[in-house]
Amino acid sequence: MSQHQVALAFEDGVTRFISCEDDQTVADASYRSRINIPLDCRDGACGTCKAFCESGNFWGGDYIDDALADDEAQRGYVLPCSMTPKSDLVLRIASTSAVAKTQPTTYTGTLAHVTRLSSTTYSVGIEIPNRDELAYLPGQYVNIAVPGTDESRSYSFSNAPDEHTLTFLVKLSPGGVMSTYLTERARVGDEISFTGPHGSFFLRETERPALLVAGGTGLAPIMSILRKLRADNTTRPVHVLYGVSTDEDLVELDTVDGLTSEIGAVGWEHCVADPQSSAANKGFVTSLLRAEQVYDGDVDVYLCGPPPMVEAVREHFSTEGIEPVGFYYEKFALSGTAADSGAPSAQADASAPAEPQPEVAAVPAPPEPEPAVPEDPAPVEPAVPDTPATLTTDETDAVPTEEVPTPVPQARSIAGQVVSPRADVQPLHAANGAPSTEREAATARAIAGQPITRASGDGPTADVGTGEGLLPAPGARSVAGQQILPDAEIEPLVRRPAQSPTPVPASTPAQPSTPTVAVGAAGQHNGGGYVIGEEHPSVHHSDAIFEAREALELGALELTIGRLSSQDLAGYRLLAESTVPYVEGDRFTDAAAYTETNAAFHDYLFTLTGNDHLLQAYQNLGVKGRMQEVLRHATWCDPSVAQDHLDIVEAFESGDRERARTLVVEHAERSKRTMRRAMDDTRAQVLPDRYYPGRFEGKVVVVTGAAQGIGQAVARRVAAEGGTVALVDRAEMIEDEASLLCAAGTRAAPVLADLETWSGATKTVENTLERFGRIDVLINNVGGAIAFKPFEEFGDDEIQAEITRSLMPTLWCSRAVLPAMIEAGGGTIVNVSSNATRGIHRVPYSAAKGGVNAITSALAMEAAPHGIRVAGTAPGGTEAPERRIPRGPARDEREEGWFQQTYDQVVDSTFQKRYGTLDEQAAAITFVASDEASYITGSVLPVAGGDLG
Ligand code: FES
Structure with a gap:
């Protein structure tokens, strides 16, 4: 082919x-x-x-x-x-490229009302004649073209998807184009258009308790969500928290009171940051967080507000050890906000968002509309005061800057990624020019703002050794493919409560409890505009990913079913059919091809929404990458996985919404079952006989020489015990080993490096830090005797080779890892020495291992003040499968004799008169590496059946 x-x-x-x-x-x-x-x-x-x-x-x-x-x-x-x-x-x-790509729809209607809710906030209503054609999800937003200008601004719906009039909350900003329009020119009946819906921040369908947290006019999407919950007669336990800067920012309290009481919300509270406020709760929104609202993590948290608020809530959960099952947020970068302008700190507080719905330049501006002034315009009917007011100086001082221009005009950061306006995608074929493969390649990487990665590049199988697919910032973590900026990159706008922990510096490694999944090239923060994202615990495990996909697909289904053209449906069926040849009964005939075609099928539904953010949110979950990891060793699959695709398309073709929903849910279950079976099968291959589940949970462990032998056994045991493993070796088969561990559900990555060199050691440390953000344990295992013969038979080059092989890697790697461990305030180094320090026919190797013992004791003393333990084990003779890559040349007859003498001496020196096993060595090494050995440092544990070496 x-x-x-x-x-x-x-x-x-x-x-x-x-x-x-x-x-x-x-x-x-x-x-x-x-x-x-x-x-x-x-x-x-x-x-x-x-x-x-x-x-x-x-x-x-x-x-x-x-x-x-x-x-x-x-x-x-x-x-x-x-x-x-x-x-x-x-x-x-025979069509334009625009036709070939689904685009968000533009709707045109009229201004139905402009109601001044307070001196800082307006409610705006829009009605469109083709309301039935607009479907959106509660929490989504649109880009509204500001009448009389060529600019648009983004606002979330505050009404429910089934309500006729579309409503939005607008925070006033001095000089802002929308603010100026509303306060000076707006008239009921004005023609107004918008594009959308956009965004992947929306209410997921589950029965799980929900905690809804709004900052400022971030209340709008939360109100939409509440209205949807009311329409659904929800029985979900719901808590609502709402924080603002000043009393003037408090709006819609009666409405939220009503909504929360109608849905039987368990709790609803608001707070005001301003100490002079008359509100019952003064302070930040984090002060309202209580343990009973989060159900030990079995909760979906929806958060809409500025970055400080989102980060403060995230930090609160982290401090409390809470990992919500779903953490969905929509936040705003605050360039040019109160902090920059010297406004009172309370303005930029976590509970008092500077601008939850900034007037952010968004998608390409629609054609500039003429100011539509009816001949006899009906005056706007503001609630307070009687006429639209121009903002006073006092008001502008009291309100943080609302208009937050993005650095790249008309660009947005969504799901952590900058989405360029369509106009930024240059034609690949200049008017009359030749096709440009370079431009195609460049544009391909930017399709829908989503980097196109190597086949294995959107999952954790990325080769750490090559540096590809790595997170760019040491302090950054990537969850569901979304780059989460380290706290220090968020301006410290939050006046934190006294008991709050110190902000984490940028260089501090990511929290180990939050799995890091590098999905292709992580997104970039725009510095302005929205960032939408979601986080889930144990994202590395397939269930969480597939549950998140199911929730997104149900949303996409609501936006598309009954609205697709025959061409859309033809394409959908084409992609469904393309998955069928790769499944036969309950077997994959080609798991890799199934993964590829399955990804295209699922992508397509999100593409059909015309909402790039939903497509990105799906792709950022890393489903395809995870499937590539897990299924590459799989043969079994649920027999209905491919048939499901055909049935889903059929349900779409017949407009059978309930059938389609049922199939999406069932398909997710079948996908999970297939993945679980594949992981179980792989795990059975790599699990040691005995291990202690959870002993390395949250730890990042570097194991050198991990491709085979003791190193492989150690890496597998660490993986079985919950650790994240960087497997280092100079043999390329390390990639297969890492892939196997990934397929079994471990966070693991290979590092191809020659540790006999300083550069190999630094590469190991740098790549691991980039990939996983921290190193808790370094296990210096690499080494091993090359030759077995009397010392007088060794040549000088052979002596040098033994030292280079068995001493230098420990020296180089220990030195390379120290700065990171010192900076992190602790760590553990385990040196795998040898009892050959007393034995025959390996004097250079014995000397090297003696050096390893010396490194252990000396470095332990020196590094102890930094909280670093340095200990070791001294394996005796160990039975192992024949090495796939031998350490030295084949032995001749004379050398075989010396080798046999060495073997006999080693066995004879033990009390147990036998060699040890790989498991026995790995057990001792992992014990010394674990926190169970917290009072052991500077010493080397003999593991040699009684031979003390
Ligand atoms: S002939 Fe090609 S789509 Fe009908």
């Missing part, structure tokens, strides 16, 4: 390139690449996909004359749904 490049040249001059196998139709390859060319029957019967082939050879496939007449075929017309390539092709597609 060979692969060909197919250039799809659209009518608007844009050219996209796809790879197409020679047994794959161009339409199939196109849809898998998320390029939705015109399609209907998919079967050579309708002619909808007809294109013109400018160059290349191909099979035309089967089709009927009605779809493509002979003379058309002779003139070069083709049917991409039927044709397969025999060479690279250039096809002219």
Whole structure:
């Protein structure tokens, strides 16, 4: 099978390139690449996909004359749904590139009301004539074009998705375009348009308790969520917290009172940061957090507010040891806010967001509308005062800057990633120029703001040794593919309560309790605009990922079912069918190909929403990467996984919402079952006979020489005991070993490095820190005797080689790891020495291991003040499978004799008259490495059946 490049040249001059196998139709390859060319029957019967082939050879496939007449075929017309390539092709597609990509919809309506809720906040209502066509999820937002300007601003709905009038909360900002419009020009009946819905911050469907936390006008999406819960007659336990800066920012209290009482909310409280406030609760929103609201972590937390508030709540949970099952947030970068302008600190407090809904330049501005002034405009009817007021100086002083321009005009940071406006995606095929593969490549990486990664690059299998797929900042962590900035990168705007812990410095490693999943290249923080994200505990484990996918898919389903065109459905079916060939009964015929086609199928539903953020949120979960890790060793699958895809499409085709929902839920269960079985099967291969579950939970452990032998046994035991493992070796098979551990559910990564060099040691430390953020334990295992013979037989180069092999890696690695451990305030170094320090025929090796013993005792004394333990074990003779990569050249007869003498001496020196096992060595090493050995440092434990070495 060979692969060909197919250039799809659209009518608007844009050219996209796809790879197409020679047994794959161009339409199939196109849809898998998320390029939705015109399609209907998919079967050579309708002619909808007809294109013109400018160059290349191909099979035309089967089709009927009605779809493509002979003379058309002779003139070069083709049917991409039927044709397969025999060479690279250039096809002219009869549509624009915009048509081939689903876009958010623009709606135009009228201003229904502008109500001044307080001196700082307005409620705005919009009505659109085609209200039935607009579907959105509670919590989502739209970009509203500000009448009379060419700018748009983002606001979350505050009404429920089933309510007719669309309502929004707007925080006033001096000089802001929306604020100026509302206070000076707005009239009921003004024409107003918006684009959307956008965002992946929305209420997930579960029965789990919910904690809803709003800062300032971040109350809007929370109100929408409350209204949806009311419409659903929810029985979920719900708590609502609302924090603002000043009394003037407190709005909609009666409304929230009513909503919370109607849904039987367990609790509802608000607070005001201003000490002069008349509110019952003065302080920050974190002061309202109580243990009973979080149900020991079995809770979904929805948080909408500025970064300090989000970070303060996250830090509160971290301090309390709470990991909510779902942590969904929408936050704003605060460039140009109160902190910068010297406004009172309370303005930028965690509970008093500077601007939960800033007027952020967002998607490409729509055509500048003319100020629509009705001939006899009805005046706006503000609640207070009678006429729209221009902000006074006092008001502007009291309100943090609202308008927060993004550094890149019209760019947003969503799900932790900058999404460029469509206009930023340059045509790949300049007006009359040649197709540019470079530009294609550059643009491909930016499709939907989502980096396109190597096949294995969006999961933790990324090769640490190459530095690819690594988090860029040591203090950053990535959860569900979303870069979470280290606390220090968030301006310390929060006036923290006295008992709050000190902010974590940027260099402090990420919390070990939060699994880090580097999903491709982690997103970048925009410095301005929204950041939407979600976090889940144990994200590395497949269940959490698939549950999160299910919740997102149910949301996407609500946005799309009954609204898809026949072309959309044709593409959906095409992708569903493409998964079928890779499953036969309950076996994968090709798990990798299934993973690939399955990912394209699931991507497509999110693409159909026209909401890039939802697609990113899904992709950031890392489902595909996790499946690649786990299923690469799998053969079994639930027999219905591929059939589900076809059934889901059928339910969409018939508009059967309930059936589609049921299938999505069932499919998630079947996917989880398939993944669990694959993990169990793999785990059975790598689990040691005995281990202590949880002993290394939360620890990042570096094991050198981990590809085979004692190092491999140690790495597997650490993995079985919950540790995160960096497996280091210079043999490439370390990648397979790491992959195996990942597939068994461990956070593990390979580091390809030659530890006989200083650069190999520094690379090991740097890559591990970048990948996992910290190193708790270093196990210096690499080493081993190369030659066995009387000392007088050793040449100088052989002596040097033994020292380089068995002393230097411990010296280099210990030195390389120390700065990180000192900075972290502690750590453990375990040196695997040898009882060969007293034995025959290995004098250079014995000397090297004697040196390791010396490093252990000397470094232990020196590093103890830093909280670092240094200890070791001295293995005796150990039975091991034949090494796949031998340490030295094959032995001749004389050398075999010396080796046998060494073996006999070692066995004879033991009390037990035998060699040890790999498990016995790994047990001792992991004990010394664990916290159980917390009072052992500077010493080396002999593990040699009574031989003290
Ligand atoms: S002929 Fe290709 S889609 Fe119908």
